[in-house]
Amino acid sequence: MLDYSHNGWLVAASLAVALMAGFTGLYLTHGASRLDSQRRKFVVALAAVILGGGIWSMHFVAMLGLQLPILFYYDALITLISALVAILMVGLALLLLHFRPRTMQTIVGAGVIVGLGIVVMHYVGMAGMELCRPVYNLTDVVIATAASVVLSVLAIWVAYDNRTQRNILLGTVCFGLAVFTMHFVATGLTDFVATDSPGGAGPALNNQVLAMGVTVSVFLICGAFLLTGISFIGPEPALETAEKPEPAPQSDPAPFRAGVPFEREGQTFFAEPARIAAIRAEGHYTVLYMGQEKLFCPWSITEAETRLEPEGFLRAHRSYLVNPKHVSSFERHKDNGTCYFDGVDALTKVPVSRSRLPDIRDALGL
Known part of the structure; x- marks a missing residue:
């Protein structure tokens, strides 16, 4: 078994990426239920790319901080598949939330799908390692899955039970912790051994090439985070922020005639x-x-x-x-x-x- 450690700065950066992606995706879908079907599909697809891409980016920012005593590579095809799996599974959860009645069963089901998406993305991404093989057992996977699913259900429930800005912020924290906690719980339960044969399905990526791809992904997430953040803290259109005063208990509202x-x-x-x-x-x-x-x-x-x-x-x-x-x-x-x-x-x-x-x-x- 190989000894390993983590770069503290990249660990902190991975958490920041998860939080930015979570906020952007959850706030981007705020009010999506009021859109027509086509525009709602576009918003859901965009949010899925951001949330799924955020899960993938968080994982590989943290993996760039993984320090092993040997040189290792990643299989490019498997690395790509891990990103697509995360995007598709998060997209499925968002489709349930925005195209089905939003009952507690729907919210829990969407949270479970997101949690499983984080787990699948992690272990598919780890399977892409070359010249170094991760070693874990079924118990390790079950523990990591439980942590991911519980925190993901909490994140979706908090963010979607009541679509206020406060709930979106709390849901962002829960989502970021779900991705972050799952990764480091799973990594902490994993051992690494050196292998002689790369045995990859696609071209090999070293850490320098991977870092370039991850940097572009994180840059796009940061840009989307800034754009949505401006809308979140700045004045919003009247239909999104203006509160109608509640009628006084002692008087009835004026009768409506038009409908x-x-x-x-x-x-x-x-x-x-x-x-x-x-x-x-x-x-x-x-x-x-x-x-x-x-x-x-x-x-x-x-x-x-x-x-x-x-x-x-x-x-x-x-x-x-x-x-x-x-x-x-x-x-x-x-x-x-x-x-x-x-x-x-x-x-x-x-x-x-x-x-x-x-x-x-x-x-x-x-």
Whole structure:
């Protein structure tokens, strides 16, 4: 077995890369649910490249800091595959989060996929080492996987349970720690032995050539981080930051006559309340689910609940209002429930919390 150590500066740099990539990817998707399908796909793809590329870059920045007593190389093909695996798996998680109803099961599933993506990327990347072979057993892999999955689920849950700037920052820290912790837990459980034969599938990369590729990747991540960071700390468009004042408890809001407002291509339109199946909170704003459409509404969830109470809308969950007339079926669980919808393409079901269960059941005649 070979003795090894790490360059402290590169260890710190690897954590910084993971944090910058995490912030950029998580903030880039902020508000993506309000975009039309094509633009949302583009944003998700871009975020997947940044987050997956950040996982890959963090790994190889840390590997550049790995100090072994022998010269070793990397197989270029396997190194490329490790990057693509990370991007694809993170992309799959983001597709679930932005194209499926965002339930707790979806959030946990996306977190598990991200955690497994970090693990797979790490061990595929390690498999690309030439003239030096990593040695580990199944227990080592299970421990590293558990650390990665738990921290990744925490990161996705924090960042997506409530899409505020505070949650995105906390999710960034959790994501960065997930990537960083998994790498060094796995590396700490790995031994290295010298081998005589390179046995690579592609051309060999030495540390100098690899450093050039990693530097370009980190440069792009830093650039994207600066661009998103300016939007995060600076003034944002009115639709993204302006909070509508909550109505005073002692007075009702002014009645609305035109319908429920929603934004499309820079214009405000109005929807008939009876056509709306459900409303979901999106930060300080809401999303309307109406047939095949998913529309951005400038009302907060509290304002929507107050204004639409005469129309029969009920709060089913802290993040959802439902129109009982559109509920096609209901499922009772142990201490909560689920409302299901037919003909609402963007939303198939809405969770019902325990505290809201009696009102929903009463409205459905159960």
